[in-house]
Amino acid sequence: MQPLDGMDPRQVGPYTLVGRLGAGGMGAVYLGRSAGGRAVAVKVVRPELAEDTEFRQRFRQEVAAARRVSGAFTAAVVDADTEAALPWMATAFVPGLSLRQVVERHGPLPVATVRTLAAGLAEALGEVHRAGLIHRDLKPGNVLLALDGPHVIDFGISRAADAGGLTTTGSVIGSAPYMSPEQALGEPLTPAGDVFSLGSTLAYAALGRNLFGEGAGAAVLFRIVNTEPDLGELPAELRPLVTACLAKTPAHRPTPRQLVAHVAQSGHPTDPDGWLPPAVATEVRAVRAVLTAPPAPPPMPPPAPSDAPIDQPPPARRIGRRTLLGLGGAVLVAGGAGTAFALINRDRDRGSSTGKQTAAPPVRPSADVPEAVPLWQNRDANLPCVQLLSLDGVVVGITPRQVWAVGGDGKPKWTLDAGTTGVSFALGSGVPTPVAGFDGHRIHLAGLGSTGVPGSMATLLLAIDPAEGKTDGKVTLDQPHAAGVLRFAGIRSGTAYVIGLGQGQHQDGSNMWAIDLAGRRTAWFHGDDALLVEAALLPGSDRVLVSTADRLKAIDGSGTVTWQAGIQSFGIAAGGGWFLTPDKEGTLTALDPATGKAAWNVRGITTPRLGGSAYAHGPDDSLLHCQWTDADGEFSIGAVDLKSGAPRWKTPLPPDGNGIGNGAYGADLLHADDTLYRIGRDSVVWALDPATGKPRWKYSGYKGTDPATLTWTAGAGRLCVSAPKPSILTALPAKAS
Known part of the structure; x- marks a missing residue:
């Protein structure tokens, strides 16, 4: 939309x-x-x-x-x-x-x-x-x-x-x-x-x-x-x-x-x-769950640093902007439009690109920087991808019907078709959505597959050998009304975390599984009457933060909710020992994972684009790279000290053009190979110095494409970007010559 x-x-x-x-x-x-x-x-x-x-x-x-x-x-x-x-x-x-x-x-x-x-x-x-x-x-x-x-x-x-x-x-x-x-x-x-x-x-x-x-x-x-x-x-x-x-x-x-x-x-x-x-x-059931819910109330302001979390029973189920985005591509079709779309709420459009600013607009550097030359391009890969993974010398793409891999030279290595496994690989479509994770040995892919009983389906976690594309095990997620996976939240210390649709008692609710990968069993399960939108995993900890449309919940290693707060968040994350949550106006707040109390906040942060990430962590988890929305509607890039919330540096970016995503644009940042990557509002891809924000190169090959349709991954000295129109996978060097 x-x-x-x-x-x-x-x-x-x-x-x-x-x-x-x-x-x-x-x-x-x-x-x-x-x-x-x-x-x-x-x-x-x-x-x-x-x-x-x-x-x-x-x-x-x-x-x-x-x-x-x-x-x-x-x-x-x-x-x-x-x-x-x-x-x-x-x-x-x-x-x-x-x-x-x-x-x-x-x-x-x-x-x-x-x-x-x-x-x-x-x-x-x-x-x-x-x-x-x-x-x-x-x-x-x-x-x-x-x-x-x-x-x-x-x-x-x-x-x-x-x-x-x-x-x-x-x-x-x-x-x-x-x-x-x-x-x-x-x-x-x-x-x-x-x-x-x-x-x-x-x-x-x-x-x-x-x-x-x-x-x-x-x-x-x-x-x-x-x-x-x-x-x-x-x-x-x-x-x-x-x-x-x-x-x-x-x-x-x-x-x-x-x-x-x-x-x-x-x-x-x-x-x-x-x-x-x-x-x-x-x-379809995921779509219906969103559509039949009443709209969410206006967002609550973030807690002041001295506030404690609101510890009370959750309010009546309400579905808002983050729930709609959290379906990871589940779509509604207008009964007269004939157009499938991923839902975006107008409030989010305002908040992501027009955050309240009072300072004068900064002087912007020129956009006249070197144009990157692709290492290779592949027009034969099954696109669009809902997720790309960079695994050393292999790039893996995931579509609903196929998982494929290409080598460092862009040539095909293997494909795994849904028909051969009996598993639908992705519930969402049209919007980049994480549906898999990598633990250093196996790709763990969430999907929906047959139980062996005719007409019966179950939510599964499939293990795939990244070298040859062969499956070597699966876990059936053990709840009677599980109806599919919305998002793969990540892997921590041998445990995979998956957000799904449907739960033990209510088909229209949602859930979260923690899955012991070595034991191939459920470690814990949390069912919720509301739709869980996304989750943030705290590095070095077994604590997880989950969000509904208007509420945050912290869950410990046993699956117990330790605190909850009535906060409407727009893209939760974790880092530096904190849970991180921004509101629609771009105020980023750090929450103590044990108590939910606010520690610090930073204003003016650009919230994430649909399917994107508003933050990129530095290699030692001490810095958080963010994008700010400036008074002129353009952007600056900078880094925040994760311990204190103090900005380390902040640099104006060259002006973006007016792309298809203009107005609904949000940040999308990625850090790898000592390079900070950014997708602009006009879908121009930028490589920036992570210490200063100075542009190293740009790639304009996707200019004019809706940035919400781009999927990317980085590692092994290259950035790989895919787009459905034109259907092409492009590899770019991390440091252009």
Whole structure:
């Protein structure tokens, strides 16, 4: 979700807009909340179209028709104002994953799931057609997979574009791989066109690829119009249904009602409550847990140095910004946007980039520093990665479906596919999230896998030999309602710490395991009714700090909560014998791990970006490198004495450009090989002297990319950075010549 900028409205009707979900030719879609906390997707028409009288009239007609669509498998219209200066429509917000995302992450869906998908989508199209609408853009990105069944979104709005010259006879609108032949030819459309798109969408779900191939849109449309698709790889049970939908002649295609009857006659579809594969259902359940919670209250201020922690029962469960980020990529899809996004709260956007400053802006050095030359680049690695690990001469990347390794020269060494292990390697997606750790001998990877009982899944910790990529043991995390791993917190003294979803009594709660790696058993378990967002491990100690949306808890080596405090934190850490917690305004406070009392604080720290780290520890754990937000909106880099909190040095950085992450930007720092690395707001990568902050080199190869999509690791004299767009892994020298 993109932050709001100066061009975006902040309030539409009764809805406060939180962020922008997506934009297209008609306008933009925003995440909105009512005064009562209800989440909706708000579509706002572009200003130039709002001034078009004929367009506005068609929009009125379209909203009136869309209100009549009320089927179980569509996202209903809940509010609209067609007479506003900028006409808008609000639709229900559906917690789910897009079909495209699920297939990209988990591969083709089982036959039973596709049959339920077919029945649900056909029923949804029936409702759309009965309302006098034609969807025109049914595709995997516009299909949500929710726990209660599939949902069709983004229906009908394209019809409002028929006026004003936006679409006329002979024009082609829609997504090429899922168009019908008549749509590809620009001919008048009928509801049968949606049925053809349904057939292509079902084929994608069953095969994991576009039925009519890839390439330029014109080439795909040519194949749709002039060739018969090869359905030989489709499961036999699905072939008749898909074949009927893909008839070239519209009159030869079945109606949605006939499709529902076909599925029912050939065997009842799966019970919608259990229709999704377990790994997919786990991710959807994580999304639902966030969405159904009320918003968090305003953050509490950090304790003064003399304050003791608030030792009282935790308040009613509230989910706030840190909980949303803590899902590590679990996504919501707007029931009208068709856009998957990692949630970012607008309060965090303000706090991370516009901390309160009163000093005059500093004089900035020039950005004219040497441009680093990559050691190598790999465009074949399975990206995007949720995590990269640097293990001596090997770089390991982790995606939901594969773990891979490349050598120091960038050439592949081994791959481990999820299919061969029966384990889904990462719950989160789209945002860098730690899901594995390294203890010097083995990679320990958290995931969701089969227990050996059909249809039963369990949370697992998988051990992988980094030299050859072979698995050599796993631990099943022993709680009956564990439903997946949100975050691998780290390894200390042979114990791995993992935050998971679901706990002993409450499916929507979360938990933390401490796992004895040598004994392959659970050392202790902490279940919580609230969602645990993240954890900080204290070096040289068995104490752990965990955070919920608005509370901190310290846990000792037996799993006992020793103290808790009502503090809303934005990126907890540990170092120098302290637990470290910043608030949204950038005040970093050090807490005594034994009592929770505040020892010192530093103001103006830039809080972490989504998936990033606001701090980089020096090699001896006496210094903490941080980034400050200055009065001019730019940044300085510096080091804090971890014993006293006193700044050791602070240096202004060259100005960042305005990147995609501008406004939602937060810090991301990394220290290795006597080099301090930083990702700028514009995704320019900087190498800095860790003693002075002076830039050594920069790399602009990812400039313009959203920094929240970058994943990186450092060690063995190099920095490795991956990005999904363009899909590339780049190795940069720690000290450029």
